[in-house]
Amino acid sequence: MPYLPLPAQRLFYTHKSGSRGLPALVLVHGAGNDHQVWPVDVRYLPAYAVYALDLPGHGRSTPPGRRTVTAYADDVAAFIQALKLPTAVIVGHSMGGAVAQMMALRHPQRVAGLVLIGTGAHLPVSDAILNGALTDFTATVDFITRYSWARGAPATLVAEDHQRLAQTDPQVLHDDFVACHEFNVMDRLPFIHVPTLVIAGEVDKMTPPTFSHFLATHIPQAELVTIAGAGHKMMWEQPAQVSAAISVFLRTAFPPHLPGTGFQ
Numbered sequence: 001m002p003y004l005p006l007p008a009q010r011l012f013y014t015h016k017s018g019s020r021g022l023p024a025l026v027l028v029h030g031a032g033n034d035h036q037v038w039p040v041d042v043r044y045l046p047a048y049a050v051y052a053l054d055l056p057g058h059g060r061s062t063p064p065g066r067r068t069v070t071a072y073a074d075d076v077a078a079f080i081q082a083l084k085l086p087t088a089v090i091v092g093h094s095m096g097g098a099v100a101q102m103m104a105l106r107h108p109q110r111v112a113g114l115v116l117i118g119t120g121a122h123l124p125v126s127d128a129i130l131n132g133a134l135t136d137f138t139a140t141v142d143f144i145t146r147y148s149w150a151r152g153a154p155a156t157l158v159a160e161d162h163q164r165l166a167q168t169d170p171q172v173l174h175d176d177f178v179a180c181h182e183f184n185v186m187d188r189l190p191f192i193h194v195p196t197l198v199i200a201g202e203v204d205k206m207t208p209p210t211f212s213h214f215l216a217t218h219i220p221q222a223e224l225v226t227i228a229g230a231g232h233k234m235m236w237e238q239p240a241q242v243s244a245a246i247s248v249f250l251r252t253a254f255p256p257h258l259p260g261t262g263f264q
Contacts, residue, residue, distance in 0.1 A: 006082060013079075024048070024051065029093060030092075037236075040239075076103055089250070089254070094119050101114070105188055118232050120214065130177055189218035201226075
């Protein structure tokens, strides 16, 4: 598994090769998570080159983390540039979806399209989570895990997710949620001019479906898919449905180009 050295730190990522003429995908995880939040159905999406990174301070990437979505977006732009990708489809979950939106606004030349999963244009965070990340980390991790999964989700998956989140540096988790809380591009969505797929979990308690509906209504080239019975961690609860929705979107929005005329 490779590391990518950037000027100030190293970013860890996984990579699967894809077919020439199709866009590369860059997967951006949410607050307190790392690349393991993406199941194999998404990380190994057939035909496409897929890069799943650990944001600064997360997983195997070196610290520090960041305190704003803008800073994370700049990191992902630097990641794409360092890999010498012409552009990429940014696939973001939760905070990663906020990063994806900011990428499209701040670094449009790097973005071919967006897949926004369980996210919104504004991500307010309760005081209980913001304060608890530093004052009662264990209880806060329990709370986040409980609200991230639909009722009846496999207990083994929930336990694994809880364990990963519990391994996050409390300061990084706190700063991630500060970044989410301060993120608001509700009035800037009309300036996102790339094909966009918005995926909502029908019973998502962390980012309710109304957040996704707002994105799909206000981003000019957006379409919405709702995953029935799915919560915030819909990629793990319904991996086949999520990966199928992404595949259909990519085939429609990005038909294969001839070598030398489109994606590398």
